[in-house]
Amino acid sequence: MKMHSLKASLMTAAALVLMALNVQARAAVSAEQLVTPIAEYKLYVLDNLDQLVDHTRRFTTAVEQGELDRAQSLYAPTRVYYERIEPIAELFADLDASIDAREDDYEHGVADPDFTGFHRLEYGLFHNDSTDGMAPYAKGLMSDVNDLDSRVRDLTFPPSTVVGGAAALMEEVAATKVSGEEDRYSRTDLWDFQANVDGAREIFSLFKPLVAQQHPDFVARVTKNFGDVEKTLAQYRTTPDDPASGFVSYDEVSQADRHALAGTVTVLAEDLSTLRGMLGLD
Amino acid sequence: MNDVSANDAPSPRLLRIALLLSLLLLLIALALFTLSLRVTTFGGNAGQTVTVTSDGCHPQHLEVPAGRRTFTVVNHSSRAIEWEIIDGVMVLAERENIAPGLRQTLSADLAPGHYTMTCGLLSTPGGTLEVVASADGPPPPSTADIIGVLAEYRVSTILQLRELHQRIDTLAAAISDGDNEAMRHAWLAARRSERQLALVLDLLAEQDGDSSADNPLSADLQQLEKGLFESNASVSTTAAINRLRENLEHLTPPLKALSIEPSQLADTSAGLLRHWHDRQRSAGEPAALAVNDLAGLTHGVDSVVRLLTPLLEPRAPDVLQQVRAALSALQASLADDTTTGTSAIQRLNERSLALADALTGINPALDMHASATPPEAAESP
Incomplete structure (x- = not known):
């Protein structure tokens, strides 16, 4: 009985410490700091x-x-x-x-x-x-x-839509692009795929400076996964690795690459879905 | 178990009862555990469950009180679905790609009103969601609302700066061509652009500790005005336009990054209109130039009012109504250039002051106060 109550109070204390840390972590990003990347994102959208x-x-x-x-x-x-x-x-x-x-x-x-x-x-x-x-x-x-x-x-x-947009784009890729159902007649899915990645990466880059210090592992992992996806996509350009050229038909993407892309994109979607919480916008 | 002596082994019957009792306790504990899980999953009494089948949402109609609400969407159809709450044509909240047989939750801040829900296929009839006002009225704007407004204001500042840049380039070209008519026309356009940005130009000058004088761009434009509109003035227009372009280059980066407080949008706008009104009455500058200034200022006020409209609409519709009425009255007077002369100027004087007065009602209505410390993102409700 004694052991149990000791354990309980220890756990309560740990929970309180964690909560305090969490509040501090979230307060590290001020509302004012969010104004710039959201404005920059709108300018990106207007250009597009x-x-x-x-x-x-x-x-x-x-x-x-x-x-x-x-x-x-x-x-x-x-x-x-x-x-x-x-x-x-x-x-x-x-x-x-x-x-x-x-x-x-x-x-x-x-x-x-x-x-x-x-x-x-x-x-x-x-x-x-x-x-x-x-x-x-x-x-x-x-x-x-x-x-x-x-x-x-x-x-x-809406700020939370902008920040959440990075994960939403990757979820979209995982759900409808990897399966090849988006452009089923033209087989141009890789164009959409790359565009969704571009859009997600733009959001990530804009907000990265606000989380880089507190969440270096997150930033490193997401950067690496974006890099992996883009490297695989670049092999399927009509002129491989030339960012100005288009993409071959989705039918030409090997099963192994489809699996690899699906895996990385799913991890990206999961990681990016935590960005809103890191910025205090949940 | 008092009747069990140390020598006697417990009877099999007793053992069986004890076993049953402990099993029962285990089951109760399990039930409590599951129940607690369910309570957290459904967000307590705030949660609403919507089941989507191939023929739509069940229930088809929901009614919830205003505020942050949680919905659990269960997909009982045979395909992946998305579930959305739609206000008119705008998606307020959505959960995409809910696989068949799965459930997902989503939360949304809902203001009173009628909404629709998408229920599977686009051709499946949507459901309706009725959000009823709570007794204590809508809460003050959230941190996210404020961030949204300030970011949007930043965007419009950057876009207006691009326009000012172009207009000053046009003015410079007209000056080097030496075409008087084109110069005056281009000056008026550039000045309107600059007045449209007066709010940020003034705030920047204030932050630099230079609140008494005109902002540098305004001063340069007024120098040029003398050269272009006053026949006997000896102003070097070439030197003045060069200084104007230098100052614009110099001010553009800090203007793009200028941080402002939400309360300054309405307050500074009102101050600018009052300042125009007072100066117009005392200085007696040529009416056409003063009207041109006011046209630029009014453009700036218009973008502020547009930004604050979504915040005011649910909280202070009467204040919004007054502001809009005063703004359109002033805009109508400005557009009516057939009637120049003293009575028209008199009307602009009255209407600019009326708009300034209406604008001062905004901050109290939104619970926004001057020189508050910037809100922290972590404090969002």
Whole structure:
């Protein structure tokens, strides 16, 4: 009995010490310090939106003018700018659905009248190998992207969404990119994959200075895992290791590399999900 | 066990009862343990459970009090789902990729109002979530709210600085071309940009201990104004524009990094409008230039009001209403350039002061006070 109560009080004391340490650790990041990286992140998103508007204009013009080859080649490079800023873009439920939903999100699949956007165009361009009937979807996509651009400009970014965005992007990769279901007709999944990694890495880099001192192991582990993922991805560029070149078809990715990527990305998602707590934003 | 003597072994019956009793105790302990786990998982009485099947959310309609609420989402459908709380078209909170058969929790800060819930497929009808006001009204803005506003203000400052940069470049080009009409036009545009940034320019000058004089950019622009608009002035416009560009280069980095207190947004905006009003009445500078200044200032106030709107809306709709009414009245007077002359100036005087007064209602309504120590992220509720 005595032993038990001694043990209990020891544990209570330990818990109190831990709580005190925890409070101190969290107070080390002041609200003021968070303003800069969040503002920088919005500027990053705005730059990518400019590019998205620009590329979407070229892509949808090619579709409307019936230039199949050009439209096919512009599909993946255009999506990159959406995939990088997905944590913010998907905050608008209506536009996320009309721009980026997949056929499985609808009861009637490809035939569903509400199925529009990138993946509806992907189905036409890569499954049917045709631009026939695609002009209305191209027009709709352009107007949705313009709408997204103006809404994001007016949006005050919620700090916890920004910080949580790094993990959200990696979860997205783990859930839908590694399986190859995102771009099932074009097989351009690696473009999206890289763009999600870019977006997550941007967030990590912006907030890293605030946690580097207190959590050096976390920073080292995440940096190494990002490096590993990018190294594997770089092997599948059309000109290997040339960051300016595109990617080969997802079909060419070996089973071993798919497994390795899945593992690293899952660890990244788990690690990055602790960033919010480290910054006192949970 | 008093009847069991030292010589006698305990009867098998007694042993069996003891065994049963200890088993029972074990079961009770296990039950208590499981119960305590359940309580922590469901977040006590605040938790709501929503089960998603192939035909939607169960229950289809939820009602919770305002504040931080926890939801447990159980996926009883055959595919991975995401569950979201949506306000109009905005996703307020979401849990993505909940695998079939699994449950996930999420917490969200909810203000009173009607929300929808996504329940599996986009074509599946959504559920509804009714958040009812709690008796003690909405809490003051959270640390995260304040960080969001200050970060957004930083972004708009940086974007406005880019614009000021471009306009000063245009002005410099017009000056080297020597085209009088273009010079005046470009000066007015540059001055509006500078006045739009007056809040941060003044705060920076104050931090540098130089609160009495005009900020350097304003002083340079006023020097140029003399050269461009006063026919008999002997000002070297070339020297003045060069100094302006140097000062802009010099001030851009500290302006981009300037840290401000949330209460300074409304207070400094009100102060700038009052200052314009007082100077306009005493100095009697050419009306067109004063109106141009006010147009720039009003742009700056407009961005402050936009930023504070989401904070004011749930907490002080009456204050927000007054500010918006005063702002649009002033904007309407500024846009109405058909009526120049004393009565129009008189109206701008009244309306700038009315907007300043409305702005001073903001900080008390949001419980924000001047020169408070910056809030710590760890203190978020």
